[in-house]
Amino acid sequence: MKRRYVVVDLETTGNSPARGDRIIQVGAVCVEDGEIVSRFSSFVQPGISIPPFIEQLTGIDDQMVKGAPTFEEIAPELLQMMDGAYFVAHNVSFDYSFLQGELEAAGYMPLSMPLLDTVELSRILLHDADGYQLNQLADHLGLVHLNPHQADSDAEVTAELLMHLLYKLKQLPVVTLERLEPILKKLQSSTERILSDIIAEKSRVIQDDTGYDFYRQLVLKKVDRPLHEEEDRDAAETTAVLLREKLKQHMVQFEVRESQKTMMETVEHALQNNEHALIEAGTGVGKSLGYLIPGVLHSVRTGRPFVVSTHTVQLQQQILDRDVPLLSRIMPFSFRAAVLKGRSHYLCLRKFEHSLQDTLDDNYDTNLTKAQILVWLTETEHGDVEELNLSSGGRLFWAQVKSDANTCLGIRCPWFSRCFYHRKRREAHGADLIITNHAMLFTDIKSDSQLLPAYKEAVIDEAHHLEEVVSDHFGTQTDYFAFHRLIERLGTTDSSQAASRLLQLANLLELPKSTDVFTDWNDKLNELKQELDEMFRLLKWFVLNGSKSSAPDTGKVYLRYSSEDTGSPAFAPVAEMFDRFSSMVRDMLKRLRLITKAVMEKEDHLNFQQKGFMADLTGLRSDLEEELSSLSHLLTAPGHDEVYWLEADIKGARHAVWLYAKPVEIADILADEFFAKKKSVVMTSATISVRNSFRYMIDRLGLGDFGPVTAQLPSPFHYESQVRLMIPSDLPLISEVDAKTFTSMVSRSLYEIAKVTKGRMLVLFTSYEMLRETHSLFKELADEEELVLIAQGIDSGSRARLTKNFKKFDRAVLFGTSSFWEGIDIPGDSLTCLVIVRLPFSPPDNPVTNARSEKIRAAGGNPFYDLSLPQAIIRFKQGFGRLVRSQSDYGAVFVFDRRITETRYGRSFISSLPKLPVDIKPLHELTSSLSSWLKEKERP
Template sequence: MTRRYVVIDFETTGNSAARGDRIIQIGAVAVEAGQITDRYSTFIQPGVPIPPFIEQLTGINDDMVKDAPLFEEAAPKLLQMLEGAYFVAHNVMFDYSFLQGELDRCGYSPLSMPLIDTVELSRLLLLGADGYQLGMLAEYLGLEHENPHQADSDAEVTAMLLMHLLNKLETLPLLTLERLSPFVKKLQSSLENIVSDIINEKSVFLADEETYDFFRKLALKKTLKLEQQDFNDDLESYGVSDLEQKLKTHMAHYEIRESQQKMVELVDEALHTNQHLVIEAGTGVGKSLGYLIPGVRFAKEKDRPLVVSTHTVQLQQQLLERDVPLLKKIMPFDFTATLLKGRNHYLCLRKFEHTLQDHHEDNYDTNFTKAQLIIWLTETEQGDVEELSLASGGKLFWNTVKSDANSCLNHRCPWFSRCYYHKQRRAAHESDLVITNHALLFTDLKSDSQLLPSYKEAVLDEAHHIEEVVSDHFGKETDYFTFLKLLDRLSSTESDGMLNTLRELSDLLEVPKYETYLAKWDNLFLDVKNELDDLFKQIKTICVTKAKSSRSSELTKQTLRYTKEDIESALWEPVLEMEERAKQYISDLVKPVKRLLKSFDQFEEHLTVKQKGFLVDVEGLLNDLQDEAAVLHHLLSCPLSQEVYWMEAESKGPRHAVTLYAKPVEIDQILADQFFGKKSSVVLTSATMSVKNKFSYISERLGLLDFGPLNAQLPSPFKYEEQSKLMVPTDIPLINEVDQKTFVAKISTSLYEIAKVTKGRMLVLFTSYEMLKETHSAFKSLMDQEEFVLIAQGVDSGSRARLTKNFQRFDNAILFGTNSFWEGIDIPGDDLSCLVIIRLPFTPPDQPVMAAKSEKLKAEGGNPFYDLSLPQAIIRFKQGFGRLVRSSRDKGAVFVFDRRMIETRYGKSFIQSLPKLPVSIKPVDELVEELRDWMD
């Protein structure tokens, strides 16, 4: 059946027809049988002035609409187009409700027609898109978008988007469409009849067998095994000059880099002489190839894997998608490479299959995410959640279907041969190169089961993060909501709760005495919940009444460090008594159910796969609950003198919103004994490893001193003297000299003056989220209408990658960031011309881990500031500085709004840690004039 779709876009004076806002432009495009069959567009005389913001956004002014028809005059043509059609728009409810409001005002009857929202449909079908704004989707699909925010252009692009989406829907395999059917009924878009007709038109799905793997009523993308090339074992043909020639052939703009050549030689030497190596490679050295070329060669030569570990997902993907394919082209032999992440990144197909059997779920996010995943299975080879852009509700659903050790059936699972996690593990154990992340690397270190293949050599990129990651992985934390989620999933009061299902299954199989095992469950379950509720409320009360506000976060966050001496005081007695009772209740709750689960062993041959999986899931949850109780006991008994313990609470948050933490004070001995002492050669690299051109700080912190590692500093090939400038204003007050409001007002006006010269294109780095929010607000009030596009972390929604991409889309944008924006973002070229560092990035001295490390240093005769705080801040500062110049063609200025850099004895250490570049120290207005001359 041929359907007619009419794609509508309105430009309006505001968001609500009911409040007097009016349409100023109509764009309508009709689509039939995959073709555009009709168009209609017109300006509309709104009868009210067009606000400056709308004029700025759309380019439509009062003069352009003064002679245009009224909406009443345009309505008949529009209604004629819409008759018998689907109403389609990008964010359909805005345009549809606006039209209804205008029609009502003009005396027309309400519309009633099927709707399609291309935002919803894009989120469903274009899972790899970076964002779902119309401009971003047009860029993603290569659609020409001439005049964004004008109705005719927006409607045209939305029509092309719709045709692409409908075509993709039609190409899905029959089995996938059948699985989708129950879930599309619950979406906002009227897709039910469309999907039903496609199903009826499809022939039998066997024609798709080459592309898809059909199993247990799901269609999965078939993984094609690539033929291995013949191995050329002439490793001596690996010469630097040969490789450079090949790199020139396969890389645009490749330049021979002396530092990269040196890095290849150093890594090769370290691997062949069984030494550890610490190597700082400045921005632009090309360190990925600098360690991959000798590393892969060594792995092939010794016939054992090289593990490469990174901190960020972005770098892992870059290594796998950009560097490994390039390496395969230039090396004189073939090799295999696998990316392996922690198992909760991967979808558990057994759990997902089980959730699809519930068609009665009313939650929109859950139904939508199920539909997304059904389609994703036809596209993904890895089953890795990082490939998806899940909404917050989707992330909650992911927690119920992700792979985890406690609920894995292993070889007893029908999905085992297709399991994404186990496939990646098997591939990793057969690979020459295993790419992973620091989190999994150090989880493997303390895990009983071997997650990574056995290895003797490793490269740790982004190595300045290792101390923090190891501290996290050998630490512990818990909160009330972690317990609550586990208990809710076990709940017997819910109709579909696990305990009710367990009762039904026990009754069905006639398991002896099952009611005896479950007799006290309901009462014990309530006891556990009530005890934990009271316990965490009491802990939060202690935290809020005794803590000082954390300076590193919002004012409402309270942080309280506590010790064994504290918990032995009278104040803590009720807490310890409640924790003891909660632990006992949990034990009483879990033990009989585990005995009942053991009883099912005798019925194994009568159990279906679904039933076996269910029993494993219950046992996994019980284990998780016991593990969490053990963590809570550890955190409230403070058993280890080498750990620091603290709690954090939002004073205005829920009454039990408090989190308990424990971390090792030092990790050097852990790494020395469990990692560096057991590996032949570990290469640690980053753009920021040295402090004042020395590696003693990083070597000491990571436990490397006793191993006498090789050290090297490889300078960046960029010409910082010509490409950059460091500017330090002399007239911006220190934060402790004035109140925060005065400080924010001064930095906001200074930023505004600089932005007028740079035309935006500025990244502003903060050390406090609270100050970022206040500065963003103050800057906004200074602007002339929409003079600059302000994008702020935490104020604007979206991931770091999405905010960065939005920043690059606008010519006059300013990006405000904190924490994660100090590193790992790459904005080359003219998109970024100015970097502003508001304050030197010192960790607050009362931050619990920092305070504990400082106390330990002091007790050992060290100087906490010069031996710990300063080196840490310098490495962080260098990371921030590195955001500006990302290629040999970049040029820009770095402002530091912190006079400590020029007025304190230690301030020069920051400047000494940077590449040589011109430094200007003047009042803001003089620096702005100098910047204008320099940029011109």
Template structure:
């Protein structure tokens, strides 16, 4: 079949069964990989088009008033599909609408083979940042002249399909072979295309030099690093001049480059810290260009001294920016070579050995697992790194990926053929040879608290996004245990009749049953599973019983409860501790049986490496569970800990998450990190409160005897670019007027949206308040005019919600927690930032409560030393969302009167750049906002 018919529909809504109708049809025909025909028609749905649809598509009631009905055009449309594939970007939607309309008119429905370009794009372009048509075509450089019109969308979908088909026809034999085994699970009827490609390759002698294969897997050939020759470099002052002055280099290589004095000042500060072996805190406000500012001296110092320097960031987004943007730019600016590499934890890298084994194992695939395997197989032909963060797997695909990450490999013998093909080992080798190692806070802290065995040796380190270091270090020194992880591990192990890890061992190897306690496995296994269920259900109920007096709600809507042995109800708590003790005994017994099995098979010299890894890995995970249970419930910790439980009150009765963190990480960081390193540079846009670094210095345990501090001000003209507006007539929440406060917030959102055409980011400190505001706003705002996008309510990740917000001309984005930082919406997409409440943590938040009590016991002021600085830094992060370039303009509207009325309010205002502030009635503020815009 060589005919492909692409269809796109515009409709009055999303559901044909709820009487939504087609208002436009666009069809494009492809033959011999060329577009040969096009068809388009408007259709009269005999009902009004909703304003939202008209705004999206540009099709209004008057446009379709004289158009034909679907019944009049049905035969003409369906005839186009004769003898061809039906293709759409999300086939179920378009084919579902088409067939519903045909059924409504008692006509024969279409039964063509289908190809879904969403699904095909996920498989064939797994590295695409999005699979929405607009973003996907932009990623593949396909021109889209009129999005959200049927013929234009059908045309670019046709162009997209041609690219997808070309990509399919470039895949190697081994990849096609595996895809054929997965094909029956796909929505798309791919078999004929795959078989044709398989046949071509079977009789082809052409070889792709870029691809290598081993044991049925095809993957991209990657080059090993070679060590740099010695290089001669000038003095640091000349080096800086070369970059900033002599060649006009920045202007030459950076579009829209603006000279920034603060950037050079920061570079010199970092260099001075390296030379004097001092630690340094640098607050570089938005617009400084801090990434380049610290990379320039770091590269110089690393190459000059022949000692690697580590750069750590909190987000993968910044790691990508450094590797893909800043480092290639510096290579153009300087005349000597240097090596930079990225190193993450083992769980980020795929194991080819484990993947090969999983693909060879006969097991049932559900749709998500089949799609995950297909995406990975294609991605292997493209990736240089094997870093799973390069692609977006389906949600349940990550469970499958856990089984094939390098973390599951155990010890890999350097003489093994898999060792030289290991992405993780290649990343480590590159890091060993690199001048600059880029990593994340998570691996930095794992390395720090485990005897520095994960990163190559280093003496100097730059920590960007340093306001996250305390939190990350606390997480990594602490622990997390949840019901789902326990159940997942036990389900992988299985009983003797379940065809899981333990059962497969019994089937594969010959055992002397009399000498081994194998018959005890099922009994102990069932008791352990029962105890897990019982313990977590009891914990769930315990939190429900206690929450009346000790309730705290997390950012994602879970109920939180901090527990301490001495303050719990003795009878109930002792029961929980007895359950935990019994569970540790059962888990210990399972570890004992696995140990005996491993030793028995090892002694007989029949144990294969893969099975040995499985057994050792299972034992390690079970032992870690035991250690965690003991630390949470059964032993006293030498370092003061905060322990808490989170439950999902709308989830299952065992949806329980257990956490523990040190109450104070500063001593650990001082002893394990700052005392051991020559120079640690910590930088962020938000480190100070009222121009003082004392808060972050104390929280991190930075020594005062060798510490520089530096504040680099922003080059932006905040006086001209921003208006800070604070209403003085909002209801006071303290007086129990929560509903009135939310109502006033909604009125302000509606008024500001009219002035700014939407384009608003509204930041909340509580998910509960976000939800209530969203519910009320839906009833009061014109939802046909404004698109409301809300974290935790609208589906999708943070980046997906941000992209959706930028897609619509008139949208309002509601966010909490993670939306206060790291969300960049430059230019006209964002004109107003509303901060609903000052971002204080709730006083009964488990971590804050424990840290607060710890400070009080030491005779210190918990509010001024902990609550206020944290809130100010968070406020500064939120404020920084609005102005991202010299051309941005906008309003920051703060609904919380405490910023002007409370004695501590000045700390917030004095910690942000100097901006014009207006405090007045909401009505007058709106008038001023309208005039200013």
């Protein structure tokens, strides 16, 4: 059956016809049988002035609509075009409701048409898109979008997008479409007839389903395990001499930089001599291949896996996607590489299958995410959440269906052979090269090496994060919301949660013990919730009244405490409440164990879904026990080798409190649990030396007794000609003026520099509060047509998305803090100026920093020089490294903090950088000098 789709886009003076906003342009495109058959486009005379913001956004001004027809004049032609068609728009609720309002005002009957929303359909069918704005989808699909935010162009692109989406929908297997059908009925788009027609049409012909794996009414992409040629790996070729000789033959056309060659030799030396190593490899050295080549050689020679650990998932993926294929071409033999992430990254197919049976859940985000996953399963080989672009509501659903050790049925699960996580583990156990992340690496160490295959050699990339990660993994934390979520999952007997389902199962099995367990269950659960609320409310009062430390950026206050505090009279009410609360939790757990035991005695009477539910219930019990144990540890604060603190959200809910404990020092943990048990661990980063010494990192990581090999490998970039370090001498220190005056001067200075650099500027802050205030003042100075401002926390989106948006504009300024100091890559002309507003010292009242400082002081050290300064220098070097990412990059680094030149310690920051010109002058002289230098650089 042929269908007509009319794709509509409206440009308007605002968001609400009820408040007097009107249409200024209409674009409509008619699609039939996969082709565009007609178009309609017209400016519309709104009868009111077009606001400046709308004029800037759309490029449509009052002059362009002068003499245009009114909406009443074009309405008949538009209605005739839409008669009997589907109404399609990108965010359909806006265009449809606005059009309804205009038609009603013009005296027409309300529209009654099936709707399709291309945003919603794109979320379901294009899981790998960076975003779902129309221009982002156009880029993703390679569609030409000539005039964004003009109705005719937007309608045209939306029509092409619709055709792509409908085509993709038709390619899905029938089983997937049948699974989608009831879910899509709960969403905005009217796809029922479209889906049923596709299903009927596909059912009449034989489908080519060779690329799919059909199992238990789900369709997965068929994954064939690759075959590896073993004849290239015989014993004769695994001697070091032959491997190196053959490697040279294969690398004749491969450019090896001098620093990269030195890195290979250093890594090979460390591996062969069972030594640990610290290697600082400057930007551009090519450190990934610098450790991968000798690492894989060593793995093949010894028969042991070589582990590479990164801090970020992005680098982990980059190594797999970019470096491993290159390595495969270089190496004279085949090798096996596998990526293994933490369990929560992978979908549990059993849980997802079970979630599809819940047909009563009308939550929009839940159903949208179910539809996304059903389509994604036909395409994914890895089942990794990183491949999905989930909404915040979608991530809540993911938490219900992710893989989890506590709920895994193992080999008893019918999905075991297809399980994404277990498949990754099997791949890792047969791999020469295992790529993981720090979180997974130290989860494995904490769980007695039960997750990763046994290994003796490893590389820790991004090693400057190691102390922080280990501290997190060997620490403890909990909060109100962790308990609240678990108690909600238990639920009452009249809910749709665990207790209700358990009662139904007990009645089905005719278990007499269910009466004892469930008689007053609901009352007890409500009492438990009340006790939880009261306990955390009191904890928040305790923090707010006792805290002297705050973090303005996050709106939270901190309170450090010790075992002396938790044993004090002031803390006694909290301790009493915890005793009552823990007693009540243990009672609930006892009831659950009793009924679980009774159910499992009749395990032979349970079907697969019921067994799965009991596994989930066991996991829920285990989670609750672990959380209670954590809270008990945190409220008694037993250890002197840990730092304990409470955080409370000042403006948050009355029970918004978090409790933390972390080891003060991790050196002994790493020395005993990691370095002493491995033959060779190579740690590398672009920033692990301080003042050209590795002493700080050796001490912090517990490497002092191991005598590690060290190497400092310079970047191949020519910083003396590529970069200028500029320090304005006329900017005040923040201690010399009030905060408002300082921020105002920073804003004006940034504006003066941005005029010279034509935007192309990254500004790094140490405080989100200062970022927000500076951004606000900068907006008042800069014309919106002159510069595009993009700010973390103000403009929505992830770091990657904000960076991508920054690259799109010719004259943009990007404001960032925290995560923007490292890990972002903006090569080329998009970035020619980096501004560091303040030297990145950690807040002195940070509980962990505070505790470490106390320990250093007690040992006779200097906390500033032994801890705060080295940390700040490493952070500073990370920020500096954002500017030059290739041989052709150039630009200026401004530092607005005069402490870098006027204090004795400030010179340590400059001496930790590559050798480069340093200019210390008033700002107007620096901008004049920079203007001349940039013109010279830009000259062909």
